[in-house]
Amino acid sequence: MSIIVSMMPKWRFEAAKIDIPENWHVNFINSPNVEDLIIACREAECLLIPAATKNINATVLENIAHIKLIQSAGAGYDGVDTKTAKQLGIQVANVPGQNAHTVAEYTLGLIIALQRSLAIADRETKKGHYTKVRQQLFQQGMTEIAGSSIGLIGVGLIGGEVAKMLSFLGASVSYYSRTRKSAAIEAELGIHYKPLDLLISSSDIISIHTPLTDDTRGLIGTHEFTQMKPSCLIINTARGEIIDQIALADALESGQIDGAAIDVMAPEPLPDTHPLLNLSTLAQDKLLITPHMGGVTVSSFQMMLGKAIENIQRALKGEQPENVVNDL
DSSP: OOOEESSSSSSHHHHHTTOOTTTEEEEEEOOOOOOHHHHHHHTTTEEOTTTTTOBBBBBHHHHTOOOSEEESSSSSTTTOOOHHHHHHHHHHOOOOTTTTTHHHHHHHHHHHHHTTTTTHHHHHHHTTOOOHHHHHHHHHOOSSSSSSSEEOOSHHHHHHHHHHHHHHHTOOOEESSSSSSOHHOOOOHTTEEEOHHHHHHHHHHHEEOOOOOOTTTTOOOOOHHHHSOTTEEEEEEEEEGGBBHHHHHHHHTSSSSEEEEEESSSSOOOTOOOOOGGGHHHHHHHEEOOOOOOOHHHHHHHHHHHHHHHHHHHHHOOOOSBBSSSSS
């Protein structure tokens, strides 16, 4: 019987209709502190984590150095100290690309929800203000994807899917990435490269699809918001830390930007006292927040969790896991 520690709660397996292998004994731990995690992993062979897990740091790793594999159930692994894990001989693996189309669809939904003020329309219509809100939204003007200038920060698997969808719908799509794509890929995706400062200042909509790294942490802050069009909308389905959360709240309050939709926050969940949860009524109507749900439809999570389980099985058999991000 193999002992597996899962920071992924049991209900996630049940919701995804995924069976736990019969030869596994799974120790489910929810939101553990460092000491709890270390204790739970004492006899474990592998550790399964959600993609957004934080603080698998050197202290934790040094105390669980016997672990064969730390497996993320998604593409993300930024909460794991991969350098220390490599030094200790612990492999870290992810499951890239399984929900790329899912997150891309969700990104388009967030864009449309902001452009058409769907949250306001729904709320006010349910209050019986049909005529009033209809006139209000008509007068303020609503936009659409066709003809919009949309800038993508990061064009990996998810960003590439977003680019294809937006191009098909008639948007002008530009992108910024540390490494420029080949001319063939740019042509295939219908995108053109812009330096970050130009992309920020010229886009009607900015959508973030870059991983969280030391270089991207706080990439969008006060300076960047002041360079955006007052009509600009910003979307984040990547990682909350990429946008300075306080600067975002200030930009919404001051009218530096016209709206934001975020599926990721820092921290998650936000504390009740956080500025983003205490905006003025006008600023609140410019912000759409969802609870990190963009990539977890039943089908996408079945694929991600299924691939994660398969990879742990490889490690347990002494085989080389796939998608190791800290090659030993």
